[in-house]
Amino acid sequence: MQVLKFGGTSVGSVDSIKQVIQIIENHRQNGDQIAVVFSAMGGITNQLIEIGRMATTGETDYMELVRRIEDRHFNVIKALIPIKEQSKVFAHVRGIINELEDLLRGVSLIRELSLRTHDLITSFGERLSTTIITECVKSRGIPAQFCDARKIIKTDAQFGQAEVNYTLTNQLVQEHFAKTSDLQLVTGFIGSTEKNETTTLGRGGSDYTASILGAALNAEVIDIWTDVDGMMTADPRKVPNAFNIPTITYAEAMELSHFGAKVIYPPSLQPAFARNIPVRVLNTFNPTHAGTVVSRTAERRQYTITGISSIDDIALVNVQGSGMIGVAGVSAKLFGVLAAHKISVILISQASSEHSICFAIDPRGAENVKNILDEEFATEIAHGHIDSIAIERDLSVIATVGEGMKKSSGIAGKLFSVLGKNGVNIVAVAQGSSEINISVVINKNNLSKALNSLHNIFFQSEARVLNLYLVGTGLIGKTLLQQIYNQSEYLRSEKLLKVCVVGMTNTKKMVLDPKGISLDGWRERLLTDGVTTSLPAFVEKIKDYNLPNSVFIDCTSDKDIVQFYESLLDANISVVTPNKVANSGPYSEYRRLQRTALNRGVKFLYETNVGAGLPIINTVQGLMTAGDRFLKIEAILSGTLSFIFNTFRPGISFADVVREAKEKGYTEPDPRDDLSGLDVARKILILAREAGFALEPEDVTIETLLPESCLAAPTIPAFFEELERNNNYFENLLAEAETKGEKLRFVASFENNKATIGLRPVNTEHPFYQLTGADNIVSFTTERYKDRPLVIKGPGAGAEVTASGVFADVVSIGSYLA
């Protein structure tokens, strides 16, 4: 025996009904007896309810709506039944519609609509759809019978939501099906009392009908045909990565549906569950998809979690007071009052201190609940045992559901950790003792971020998404984009990381797209879709999107951008930058950024501030973490100056060598910053700070190598002119060093709380003598590296090495968030 049920969308149009008939024919081929339950055509039940309401108020144009219902059904007859058989069916359906019209006339006369009449009116939806489909099926030569469920499903007289009399119903259903082997096409949703008054079965009514029949007939399986591919791990409108759940237990389905997953209404499947009959949820419009099987026990699963669901809008009621501690009966009274007022409670949480109880309700009833509780607890409030009753609004609840969570540790840890790292504050928590549902109440504006990051973390086989916002598409920015593009496949397959650039800007244009900007054609996209840059607007948008795992990358040397870092970190957005400005201003600002990142559980990373991609900052941080103490730092920290002093020879112009350094991508956007010593001053300052010293910029003594006139040059072209003019000066410096067998090196050192930088000729004995190209070298003398210092050496400037240092910082955030 098989029971099939088709919902409103499945029987909503001529095409879909054709599809339904095809599915029924396919099922007949295995020779089993079949019962098929139908809902009303999509939308008809609501129209019938509206018609009933109109008739009660005396509005006469309800007839117009009745005509539309009639037309919709007639159109199916015209399209699907051979012409010579149509008139008989038209007459039959007309008869049913006449019955409806008579009923409505009565309602309109007495201007009163009892629940009983309401049930009778709504029953017409299923009666019409099932009648017509039965005729369609019969016209294809299939032996089939229309079965009015009112003859076999017997209920009490609670109109609107009648209780089934199972003893009688089971007997009638079994007798009915024993009499015939014809295909039975059954009206869903309706039943009747013992006095044959029409009743309806409440929410999920047609599923309920299928479940009652399946249980009574001991069906092998019940197929619920809908318009989606079964149940999904989350609502795909909110979580684009959601996917089909192949198997789910009844208990899980029940938990998920309570929290808003609406594909099926599991309470209506209770009779089937009780008899251990599996229910398949299938898609009429994609019939080969396996859908979801709901059964008592789930198969072995790939994931601990089965699904994540949410109620988007709830209010939290908080009942709190010192007088509640140790006093029995407060919660009994509280929930008694709520029950007496038929207030449905979505979730309850009480800490073991007993100081407060909070519970979630539909926000539409919140004001009413407050009034009720204020009144009922007036004495307790007056005596100060209970503080006033507080309502919090604009909240959502997320339920993480899965049998796999039972007795498995670490799930809650993972859940709270991912929400914490994404700055999602948890307002309340509840875990059912069944251990298959952990529910958290959060602010509504974080709902999408929370759902997506939880889905991302619990359904591990999919790549975790890292959302990037890039400011600066100059040398470093564009090289970074190219590296991300080249590496994206590797990151996805080897690191399970999907890097998505959501926003980018330069000084002229900015573009933002939460779906991601294709790195194939980002320049064109920026030109065509970009709008005039406004950094405040860019940052506002980032906060507005509130995407999980967000990283802001500043690839400029701008001073103004830095002012946004703190608010970004505060909004739980990590910051990565090669820009040295933020870390080389006042010490208090440097500390504040560090603290903010730490407090927020996000990252502020700037490895490329010193020595480009060389692992210098990470090394200092590592030594500090392990408790080492820094005694001395000696370093060459300018790639540009290294290159210049390794390249400049008598006979070539010093200005040309500087130009070459710029072309090679070693210099700052403004090369005066390199030659004046400012860039190196910033780097030694940052290093000293990382090494634990509270240095201020004025604690760095700069012995500049430039003549005064070069330092004073107002523009970059003027600066180059001054360099040309001073060529002799540089040749003399070089000649003087060479006569002593020395090389020119621009050295930074830090010792005894003092930093100095300046030109130091070094002889062949000195470890800095051998430096080539644009290399940097750093030598750390510490408590643990005292006799022989720790030395890091290598290229310290250039687009590729710098961008790759930035990239590595970004990826490390990806791993941290995961």
Ligand SMILES: NC(=O)C1=CN([C@@H]2O[C@H](COP(=O)(O)OP(=O)(O)OC[C@H]3O[C@@H](n4cnc5c(N)ncnc54)[C@H](OP(=O)(O)O)[C@@H]3O)[C@@H](O)[C@H]2O)C=CC1
């Ligand atoms: N070169 C190297 O070896 C190293 C560089 N760095 C650092 O990397 C950073 C970037 O250097 P580089 O790529 O060479 O610089 P570029 O001058 O090539 O690029 C800077 C980019 O930032 C954009 N920009 C500047 N100000 C703003 C603003 N206010 N709003 C939006 N966009 C802005 C520019 O826009 P537009 O295109 O419109 O001009 C440009 O796209 C610097 O801080 C530098 O110190 C760090 C380590 C090594």
Ligand SMILES: N[C@@H](CC=O)C(=O)O
């Ligand atoms: N301009 C800098 C680049 C790195 O910060 C340098 O020359 O070292």
Ligand code: NA
């Ligand atoms: Na570095």
